[in-house]
Amino acid sequence: MIEAEWWEFEDRDSLAQQVADDIEFVIERALAGRGHALLAVTGGSMPAAIFAELGKRKIAWDKVVITLTDDRIVPDDDKLSNFAELTKMAGKTGATLVPLVRGATATDDPAATGRAADARLADLHFPPDLVWLGMGEDGHTASIFPGPDFNHAVNGPAARRAVGVRPDPMPADRPANRVTLTLPALAGGHAMIVTIAGDVKKATLERAIEEGPSSTLPIGRVLAATEAAIDIYWSAE
Ligand SMILES: O=C1O[C@H](COP(=O)(O)O)[C@@H](O)[C@H](O)[C@H]1O
Numbered sequence: 038m039i040e041a042e043w044w045e046f047e048d049r050d051s052l053a054q055q056v057a058d059d060i061e062f063v064i065e066r067a068l069a070g071r072g073h074a075l076l077a078v079t080g081g082s083m084p085a086a087i088f089a090e091l092g093k094r095k096i097a098w099d100k101v102v103i104t105l106t107d108d109r110i111v112p113d114d115d116k117l118s119n120f121a122e123l124t125k126m127a128g129k130t131g132a133t134l135v136p137l138v139r140g141a142t143a144t145d146d147p148a149a150t151g152r153a154a155d156a157r158l159a160d161l162h163f164p165p166d167l168v169w170l171g172m173g174e175d176g177h178t179a180s181i182f183p184g185p186d187f188n189h190a191v192n193g194p195a196a197r198r199a200v201g202v203r204p205d206p207m208p209a210d211r212p213a214n215r216v217t218l219t220l221p222a223l224a225g226g227h228a229m230i231v232t233i234a235g236d237v238k239k240a241t242l243e244r245a246i247e248e249g250p251s252s253t254l255p256i257g258r259v260l261a262a263t264e265a266a267i268d269i270y271w272s273a274e
Pocket residue numbers: 079080081082083106107108119170171172173174178179180211
């Protein structure tokens with residue numbers, strides 16, 4: 038059974054205030070406990086307003102490392118690059134930003150790109166203090182999609198933090214192979230938040246939570262494997 042606390046907001050600005058409060062709390066707790074903090078954050082449309090809010094907070098950003106839950110295997114300056122977006126949103130905070138994908142071309146082999154990401158993550162202090170997930174309307178989370186690499190991302194060795202994946206079917210709006218944190222890497226975080234917007238995603242997430250560990254939806258599988266407290270932040274628009 039998945040136990041999660043839901044928080045509902047009318048718009049993304051009010052959601053951003055609350056999520057920023059909670060992320061600040063997680064960072065402060067990690068800094069007090071172990072002197073540094075590691076966050077794995079979602080790509081997509083939700084983080085911009087939240088990072089804008091976090092940027093106003095007095096946080097010891099020089100002790101904070103931020104990596105991504107997933108990225109697309111595209112050149113560094115491509116508009117589909119989650120790391121390019123993260124750099125725009127959080128570059129000025131002074132946190133250390135760690136990419137999953139660097140210097141790639143769209144034709145790079147996903148498996149090799151995934152291994153390179155995994156090697157880069159070996160230097161970080163896993164598990165993350167916070168895993169911050171988004172979700173697509175199809176129930177994918179991070180870049181765990183149905184397809185030939187689903188099993189690898191979900192059932193691979195616990196020590197493997199990142200793998201390369203080829204979504205199948207390929208999302209028409211953001212067509213690219215990906216690197217994703219694996220289910221064990223995502224589910225092992227000390228705290229978990231999910232940020233989503235809109236009625237379609239709400240219904241999908243409610244279904245995934247009801248299905249639990251047997252869910253066919255990637256988000257259901259990840260949340261069912263998570264032992265940390267899960268907070269879901271939903272905005273109507
Ligand atoms: O492809 C991706 O999509 C999901 C959801 O993004 P959104 O823009 O629909 O909120 C995101 O969580 C993931 O990191 C991203 O790579």
